[in-house]
Amino acid sequence: MENNSYYNAKDLKKFGNIAEWDKSLADKFFAWYGEVFEEGALTAREKSIIALAVSHAVQCPYCIDAYATDCLQKGVTNEQMMEALHVTAAIRGGASMVHGVQMMNKVNKLSM
Amino acid sequence: MAETKSLLAKNSIWSNPEAQLEHLESGIFDHELPKFMEKLNEAGWNKLTPSRLEIFQVNIGKMCNQVCQHCHVDAGPDRKEIMTQETMQLILNAIPASGAHTLDLTGGAPEMHPHFRWFVEQALLTGVKDVIVRCNLTIILANKKYHDLPEFFAANNIHVVSSLPFYKKDKTDKQRGDGVFEKSIEALKMLNRVGYGMPNTGLKLDLVYNPAGAFLPAAQSALESEFKKSLMEEYGVSFNQLFTITNIPISRFLDYLIASDNYEDYMDLLVSSFNASAISGVMCRNTLSVGWDGQLFDCDFNQMLELPLSTKGKHIADFSVEDWNKREIVVSQHCYGCTAGAGSSCQGATV
Numbered sequence: 001m002e003n004n005s006y007y008n009a010k011d012l013k014k015f016g017n018i019a020e021w022d023k024s025l026a027d028k029f030f031a032w033y034g035e036v037f038e039e040g041a042l043t044a045r046e047k048s049i050i051a052l053a054v055s056h057a058v059q060c061p062y063c064i065d066a067y068a069t070d071c072l073q074k075g076v077t078n079e080q081m082m083e084a085l086h087v088t089a090a091i092r093g094g095a096s097m098v099h100g101v102q103m104m105n106k107v108n109k110l111s112m
Numbered sequence: 113m114a115e116t117k118s119l120l121a122k123n124s125i126w127s128n129p130e131a132q133l134e135h136l137e138s139g140i141f142d143h144e145l146p147k148f149m150e151k152l153n154e155a156g157w158n159k160l161t162p163s164r165l166e167i168f169q170v171n172i173g174k175m176c177n178q179v180c181q182h183c184h185v186d187a188g189p190d191r192k193e194i195m196t197q198e199t200m201q202l203i204l205n206a207i208p209a210s211g212a213h214t215l216d217l218t219g220g221a222p223e224m225h226p227h228f229r230w231f232v233e234q235a236l237l238t239g240v241k242d243v244i245v246r247c248n249l250t251i252i253l254a255n256k257k258y259h260d261l262p263e264f265f266a267a268n269n270i271h272v273v274s275s276l277p278f279y280k281k282d283k284t285d286k287q288r289g290d291g292v293f294e295k296s297i298e299a300l301k302m303l304n305r306v307g308y309g310m311p312n313t314g315l316k317l318d319l320v321y322n323p324a325g326a327f328l329p330a331a332q333s334a335l336e337s338e339f340k341k342s343l344m345e346e347y348g349v350s351f352n353q354l355f356t357i358t359n360i361p362i363s364r365f366l367d368y369l370i371a372s373d374n375y376e377d378y379m380d381l382l383v384s385s386f387n388a389s390a391i392s393g394v395m396c397r398n399t400l401s402v403g404w405d406g407q408l409f410d411c412d413f414n415q416m417l418e419l420p421l422s423t424k425g426k427h428i429a430d431f432s433v434e435d436w437n438k439r440e441i442v443v444s445q446h447c448y449g450c451t452a453g454a455g456s457s458c459q460g461a462t463v
Contacts, residue, residue: 039334073327073329075338
């Protein structure tokens with residue numbers, strides 16, 4: 001049966017198929033992507049936690065599936081994962097609230 | 113709620129090796145995913161053959177004080193299969209001419225066997241360099257008669273390899289039963305006190321990590337650092353090495369995969385993580401697996417699936433290292449577990 005939803009969990013496995021329409025750029029992208037997640041000044045585990053937090057910020061279901069799994073594999077605890085999400089939420093919430101200063105500036109300028 | 117009965121006691125279909133094998137040979141492997149043998153062929157192996165016999169891995173019985181969710185042996189207090197002393201003697205007789213340097217004792221909880229200590233002491237006389245006991249830790253505290261196991265291990269310089277699925281209580285207890293984590297920590301402290309896992313004692317204490325669910329283990333070295341830091345900081349516990357082991361899709365883990373609707377995705381994960389460079393290090397190439405009744409197998413997993421060795425002699429009484437060297441290893445789709453990612457064996461990652 002045809003799947004008419006915008007997101008299909010099985011599509012994550014087909015990520016590599018983007019190379020079919022532009023191999024050269026896809027090869028560069030995947031090589032760079034792989035290198036980004038290697039051990040460096042940050043550990044691969046730390047990078048996976050950042051990726052999980054960012055996945056929720058950009059609300060990408062593929063990324064959430066991928067990095068929830070990756071975090072589990074890398075031994076990240078449930079508490080650590082949830083704390084990372086609160087960081088996401090705090091920044092998202094904070095980003096709205098800090099604009100309150102702009103709102104206040106405008107209102108104050110217009111008001112007698 | 114922790115499990116208290118084996119699949120066998122519950123009359124589960126997945127206690128039947130034939131049903132398991134049928135499941136592994138069909139379904140998603142009919143068309144969608146390649147069979148293990150095809151992947152071997154693609155990687156340039158027209159059959160899987162042995163390297164050199166190094167390890168006798170002996171399962172001395174299925175009785176255990178725990179009922180772990182992922183157990184491929186389906187071990188537990190209700191399992192009564194146990195090796196006779198005569199079979200143990202046949203193993204002792206076979207070791208010297210085999211060239212094996214390691215005896216790896218497993219179960220169940222091998223320490224519950226009434227002849228366990230005798231077997232260990234006799235094995236040391238055969239000239240093997242390393243005697244491993246796969247200790248579930250909680251057995252040390254399970255009964256007064258086991259309290260002196262750390263001293264017994266130390267006196268015989270036994271290499272202790274213990275399962276601890278995680279360095280946190282919640283995931284450990286979920287997989288191995290309520291209270292298992294705290295008892296395991298207490299047992300680890302007892303082992304540390306007699307010198308296990310401590311510097312300059314020569315007494316080796318290794319831990320085994322296996323994922324608490326349908327995912328692969330992380331890089332062994334990174335996880336080892338996490339375990340070492342956490343166990344030392346929170347509990348003052350030391351150990352030598354961490355072995356990461358991939359859960360093999362048979363028995364209770366297969367039951368879990370099917371019941372949780374994870375089976376197809378997990379098999380897909382194992383197949384897509386197939387690593388050709390892990391083939392040469394798989395343990396069936398250097399290990400002889402002996403069952404509680406003396407039957408011979410390529411590994412402990414084939415033993416539980418009742419896939420016998422392909423040699424003419426299939427019992428320890430008829431063991432011939434020459435035949436073992438010439439045999440073809442028996443494979444099915446569960447073998448993907450040992451070749452996924454960084455590879456997996458009873459000695460941890462293989463790549």
